[in-house]
Amino acid sequence: VRRPAGRSNRPRDRMTDADSTRRAAGFVIPASHPALAGHFPGQPVVPGAVILEQVITAWGRPCRLIPSAKFHRALGPDQPVRIQFEPARFDDGVRFSCWRATDLICSGEIQLTPVP
Numbered sequence: 672v673r674r675p676a677g678r679s680n681r682p683r684d685r686m687t688d689a690d691s692t693r694r695a696a697g698f699v700i701p702a703s704h705p706a707l708a709g710h711f712p713g714q715p716v717v718p719g720a721v722i723l724e725q726v727i728t729a730w731g732r733p734c735r736l737i738p739s740a741k742f743h744r745a746l747g748p749d750q751p752v753r754i755q756f757e758p759a760r761f762d763d764g765v766r767f768s769c770w771r772a773t774d775l776i777c778s779g780e781i782q783l784t785p786v787p
Contacts, residue, residue: 694756696729702748717746722777726767729754733784738764740779744771752776 700707700717707715719742727734746752746769753770759780760766768778 696754696756697752698725698729698754699751700725700746700748704748707748715748717748719777722746722752722769725752726754726769727781730756730765730767730781730783734781735763735784736782738780738782740777742777743775746771746776 700721702715704717704721706718706721710716710718719740722742723737723740750771755768755770757766759782761780761782763785764780764782766778766780769776
């Protein structure tokens with residue numbers, strides 16, 4: 672799939688003010704979340720599955736498949752995350768990127784379940 676000139680397939684490592692025009696949502700995983708117990712003692716890290724669950728919930732439609740997801744940085748508890756959504760390279764999906772302030776935490780694509 673070819674992108675128009677000036678658009679990269681890779682998400683940027685930093686978010687700028689110009690990015691705020693895309694559809695966005697946010698979440699915070701509290702330190703009391705059960706998935707953090709033992710992951711990892713003394714220095715908890717939010718599991719990738721918990722982050723992806725938040726992405727799918729924020730989009731608000733059932734997900735059929737996650738064809739790609741990349742985790743760029745670890746996320747700790749009680750850190751606010753902003754999710755950016757934009758059209759995917761296929762018709763029934765959406766690209767996402769998750770940001771902690773200006774740091775890219777994860778990115779990927781979700782393929783949505785068709786609406787009957």
